Amino acid sequence: xxxxxxxxxxxxxxxxxxxxxxxxxxxxxxxxxxxxxxxxxxxxxxxxxxxxxxxxxxxxxxxxxxxxxxxxxxxxxxxxxxxxxxxxxxxxxxxxxxxxxxxxxxxxxxxxxxxxxxxxxxxxxxxxxxxxxxxxxxxxxxxxxxxxxxxxxxxxxxxxxxxxxxxxxxxxxxxxxxxxxxxxxxxxxxxxxxxxxxxxxxxxxxxxxxxxxxxxxxxxxxxxxxxxxxxxxxxxxxxxxxxxxxxxxxxxxxxxxxxxxxxxxxxxxxxxxxxxxxxxxxxxxxxxxxxxxxxx
Amino acid sequence: xxxxxxxxxxxxxxxxxxxxxxxxxxxxxxxxxxxxxxxxxxxxxxxxxxxxxxxxxxxxxxxxxxxxxxxxxxxxxxxxxxxxxxxxxxxxxxxxxxxxxxxxxxxxxxxxxxxxxxxxxxxxxxxxxxxx
Numbered sequence: 001x002x003x004x005x006x007x008x009x010x011x012x013x014x015x016x017x018x019x020x021x022x023x024x025x026x027x028x029x030x031x032x033x034x035x036x037x038x039x040x041x042x043x044x045x046x047x048x049x050x051x052x053x054x055x056x057x058x059x060x061x062x063x064x065x066x067x068x069x070x071x072x073x074x075x076x077x078x079x080x081x082x083x084x085x086x087x088x089x090x091x092x093x094x095x096x097x098x099x100x101x102x103x104x105x106x107x108x109x110x111x112x113x114x115x116x117x118x119x120x121x122x123x124x125x126x127x128x129x130x131x132x133x134x135x136x137x138x139x140x141x142x143x144x145x146x147x148x149x150x151x152x153x154x155x156x157x158x159x160x161x162x163x164x165x166x167x168x169x170x171x172x173x174x175x176x177x178x179x180x181x182x183x184x185x186x187x188x189x190x191x192x193x194x195x196x197x198x199x200x201x202x203x204x205x206x207x208x209x210x211x212x213x214x215x216x217x218x219x220x221x222x223x224x225x226x227x228x229x230x231x232x233x234x235x236x237x238x239x240x241x242x243x244x245x246x247x248x249x250x251x252x253x254x255x256x257x258x259x260x261x262x263x264x265x266x267x268x269x270x271x272x273x274x275x276x277x278x279x280x281x282x283x284x285x286x287x288x289x290x291x292x293x294x295x296x
Numbered sequence: 297x298x299x300x301x302x303x304x305x306x307x308x309x310x311x312x313x314x315x316x317x318x319x320x321x322x323x324x325x326x327x328x329x330x331x332x333x334x335x336x337x338x339x340x341x342x343x344x345x346x347x348x349x350x351x352x353x354x355x356x357x358x359x360x361x362x363x364x365x366x367x368x369x370x371x372x373x374x375x376x377x378x379x380x381x382x383x384x385x386x387x388x389x390x391x392x393x394x395x396x397x398x399x400x401x402x403x404x405x406x407x408x409x410x411x412x413x414x415x416x417x418x419x420x421x422x423x424x425x426x427x428x
Contacts, residue, residue: 041309048305048376052338052367151307151378159405215367218339219325227340228365231378238307 004281007274011267018263024090025256032183032249035147039180039242046235053196053232055215056225067222069165069229072195078115078170080138080161081106082193083129084177084240085122086248087143092255094178094186094248095124101188102176103132117170121157121241138164146241154238161237162230165194177240178247184254186247193236196229298332299351301372304359306380311359317351319373320425321366328366329428330373337368343415345383346375347425355426358383360419362412383419391416 057070083102085095102125106116118137120126126140139160144153161173173194178186191197217224302319304312319330322344328337346359364377391413398410 038308042307044303044310045305045307045376048367048374049365052365052376055338154307216335216337218323218328218337223324224338224340224365227363231364235307 002277004274004277007270007277011270011274014263014266014270018260018267021256021259021263025253025260028091028249028253028256031147032246032253035242035246035249036180038147039239039246042235042239042242046239049228049232049235053225053228056221056228057196067225067229069162069194069233070196070225073168073171075171076114078117078172079109080117080119080164080170080173081109082119082121082157082161082173082175083125084175084244085120085125085128086244087123089124090255091248091252092258094251094255095122095128097188098176098178099125099128101190102129105174105176105190106133106136119157119161122244138169144241146238146245151234151238154241155234158230158234158237161194162233170194175237175240177244178251180243180247180250183250186251191236191240193233196232300330300332300334300370302348303372303374304346304380305374305376307378311380312348312357316348316356317353318349318428320345320347320349320428321373321375322346322361323366327425328368330368333370334368334373335370337366339366339368340364341366341375341377343412345419345425346377349428353428358419358425360386360416362415386416386420388417388420391420 081102083098085098089095102118106118109116116136118129118133119139119141120129120137121141121144123142126137126142129137141153141157146153164170165173172192175191175193177189177191179189181187299315299317300319302312302314302316303310317331321328321330321339322342323339324342327344328339341361341364343362344360346361348356348358350356359377360381360383361375361377362379364375366376367374395410395413395417398406398413
C-alpha cells in the first residue's frame with residue numbers, strides 16, 4: 001500500500017503536468033488564430049493565380065522548357081514525395097499520420113516499379129524517414145517557421161524542386177500534408193505538384209468561360225505562362241505550408257485539451273485514493289489505541 | 297469621373313484594395329496606364345513602380361514590386377506581386393550596399409536579385425509619373 005506521502009507527490013506531479021498542458025493549449029490556441037489569419041491572407045493571391053493559370057493552360061502546346069511544369073516530362077518513372085510535417089511533437093496524431101500515409105504511398109509506388117525519392121519537410125518526418133529509408137532522402141527542410149519567415153521559406157523549397165526537375169531527376173512530385181479542415185480536424189491529403197494538375201481549375205474555367213475568353217496578353221501567352229508556372233509551384237508550396245502550420249496548431253490544441261482533461265481526472269481519482277488511505281490510517285490507529293486501552 | 301477598383305496582392309496579404317482613378321503598372325514591354333474602362337489585358341510585370349492615383353489625378357501611393365502579373369478588365373485591376381514595398385519606405389543606403397554585395401557574387405540567382413535591387417534604386421531616384 002502506497003504511503004500518504006507517495007500519493008501526495010503523485011498528485012503534485014500530475015498537477016504540474018496539467019498546468020503545463022493547459023498552458024500549451026492556450027499557446028496553441030493563440031498561434032492557431034494567427035496561422036489561420038495568415039492562411040486566409042494568402043488565399044486571394046493563390047486563387048487569383050490559379051484563375052490566371054487555368055485561362056492560360058490551354059495555350060500550352062509543346063512540352064519544352066518551363067512549360068514542362070504543366071505538361072510533364074512524358075514519363076512517370078521517377079517520383080519525388082514531399083511529406084510536410086511539424087518540427088515539434090506533442091500534437092496528437094498529426095505527424096505520425098503524415099509519416100504513415102507517406103510510407104504507404106512510397107511502398108505502393110515502389111510496388112508498381114517506380115523509383116521514389118523523398119524530400120521531407122519538418123523535423124518529425126525527416127527523423128522518421130532517416131530511420132526507415134535513409135538512402136532515398138535527397139534533401140530535407142527543417143525549422144522553416146513559415147508563420148514568421150513567410151514566403152521565403154516556400155521559395156526555397158520550390159527552387160530546389162524545380163532545379164531537380166529541370167535536371168531531369170524526377171518526373172512527378174507529390175505533396176503529402178495535413179489539410180486544415182477545422183480547428184479540431186485535419187485531413188491527410190495528397191497533392192500532385194509537378195506536373196501541375198489543372199483538372200480542378202478547368203471546371204472553374206468552364207463556369208467563367210465567357211469572362212476569360214477575350215483577354216489580350218502582353219507580351220504573349222507563352223511568356224506569361226513561363227513566368228506564371230514557377231510562381232505557381234512556389235505559391236502552392238506556400239499554401240500547403242500555411243495549411244499544415246495551422247493544422248499543427250489545431251492538432252496541438254486538441255491534444256493538449258485532452259491531456260489537460262485526463263490530468264484533471266487523474267487528480268480527482270488520486271485525491272479520492274489519498275482520502276481513503278488517510279481514513280484507513282486513522283481507523284487503524286484508533287483500533288490500536290482502543291485495543292491498547294482495553295488490554296490494561 | 298468613374299473609378300476602377302484596384303487590388304494589389306502579395307503572397308502574404310492583400311496590400312491595397314480600393315476604388316481609384318488611375319493606376320500605372322510596369323508591364324514587361326513598357327508601362328501601362330490604366331483608366332476605368334480599360335480593355336481586358338493580362339500582362340506580366342518587370343520590377344518597378346506601381347503608382348496609384350485618385351480620381352483627380354493626385355498620387356495616392358506608389359509601391360515597388362519585384363515583378364508579377366496584372367489582370368485588367370474594365371471594372372477591375374488586379375496586380376499579383378511577389379514582393380511589395382512602399383517606395384517611401386525603401387532606404388537608399390541599404391539598397392546601394394545590397395547592390396555592391398550582389399555585384400561581387402556570381403550565379404543566376406544573384407543576377408536576378410541584382411536587377412531587382414537596381415530597379416529599386418531607380419524607383420527611389422526617379423520622379424516621373426509623380427504628376428500626371
